[in-house]
Amino acid sequence: xxxxxxxxxxxxxxxxxxxxxxxxxxxxxxxxxxxxxxxxxxxxxxxxxxxxxxxxxxxxxxxxxxxxxxxxxxxxxxxxxxxxxxxxxxxxxxxxxxxxxxxxxxxxxxxxxxxxxxxxxxxxxxxxxxxxxxxxxxxxxxxxxxxxxxxxxxxxxxxxxxxxxxxxxxxxxxxxxxxxxxxxxxxxxxxxxxxxxxxxxx
Numbered sequence: 374x375x376x377x378x379x380x381x382x383x384x385x386x387x388x389x390x391x392x393x394x395x396x397x398x399x400x401x402x403x404x405x406x407x408x409x410x411x412x413x414x415x416x417x418x419x420x421x422x423x424x425x426x427x428x429x430x431x432x433x434x435x436x437x438x439x440x441x442x443x444x445x446x447x448x449x450x451x452x453x454x455x456x457x458x459x460x461x462x463x464x465x466x467x468x469x470x471x472x473x474x475x476x477x478x479x480x481x482x483x484x485x486x487x488x489x490x491x492x493x494x495x496x497x498x499x500x501x502x503x504x505x506x507x508x509x510x511x512x513x514x515x516x517x518x519x520x521x522x523x524x525x526x527x528x529x530x531x532x533x534x535x536x537x538x539x540x541x542x543x544x545x546x547x548x549x550x551x552x553x554x555x556x557x558x559x560x561x562x563x564x565x566x567x568x569x570x571x572x573x574x575x
Contacts, residue, residue, distance in 0.1 A: 381515065387498070387523070388443045388532040392435055392486060399428040404488055404552050407463055413473035415466040415541070424461035424556060432486070432554075433458060436530065440482060440558055443532050454562035456482065461556035463488075468548075472541035474499060480535035480557035487529045489552040493545050496531065497522045499538040 394400060403426065407418035424433040440456040459480065466472060477483040485496065500519040510517045522542070525531070533539075535557065544551060565571030 379516075385534065385537060386443075386447050388439065388447065388484075388530075390439050390442075390530045390532075391528045392432070392530050394488060394528045400432060400488060403428060404463060409463075409465060412464070413475075414471040415464060416470075417465070418463040421460045421462045423463055423554060424458055433461075436484065436486060436556060437558075439530055439532060440484070443482060452562060452564055454560045454564070456558045456560050459557045459559050461554055464551075464553045464555055466541060466544050466551040466553075468544050468546060471543040474538055474540040476538045477535040477557050481560060482532055482558045483535040483537075484530060484532040484556050484558070485525075486554040486556075487525050487527055487551075488554060489549060490525050490527045490529070491547050491551070492526070493547075494526070494551050495522050495524045495542065497540050497542055498533070499540065501536075501538060 407420050407423065409416040410419050423429065424436070437456065437458055440458070444450060444454060444456055464472065487494070498521045500521075502519060508517070523531070559575075561575055564573040564575070
């Protein structure tokens with residue numbers, strides 16, 4: 374009998390890197406200086422362009438470097454495109470708070486920088502599904518699971534397609550809030566090919 378082979382088709386990339394925050398006193402000093410508003414389950418900054426703050430110029434530059442790294446090593450496009458951050462905001466999640474399921478519209482790639490996180494913090498990604506049937510799985514694997522929870526820690530940077538649905542489960546521990554910077558991005562350059570009549574200059 375031949376050996377069974379199962380291949381992964383069209384996997385969704387989750388880019389992960391780190392940003393050294395231990396010595397970034399400017400970021401730590403300003404993260405609580407923004408007025409907040411209630412979100413669905415937690416709070417966010419009223420300012421939705423926090424990375425335009427001149428004191429966060431270095432942080433923004435590094436995050437845009439990681440976005441470019443995503444394009445260069447995952448998308449590997451032949452087109453000359455340059456990603457850039459559009460909106461960015463702080464999220465504050467206290468003990469017993471959470472963040473609702475959502476995705477990010479009008480954005481190509483989205484990301485999160487974890488400014489303050491503890492050993493129990495995580496983010497959950499949800500599979501978009503239109504399955505007609507619901508089977509109860511006895512063992513979960515990459516093919517049958519509909520959620521994937523990723524642990525995070527201070528300094529982690531995650532970048533993923535903006536269409537990915539994600540949420541934050543109820544926070545179980547923490548005297549201080551979990552603080553993160555979420556950001557969206559778009560691109561400058563040209564897509565497609567002139568000869569194929571698919572060229573789009575942005």
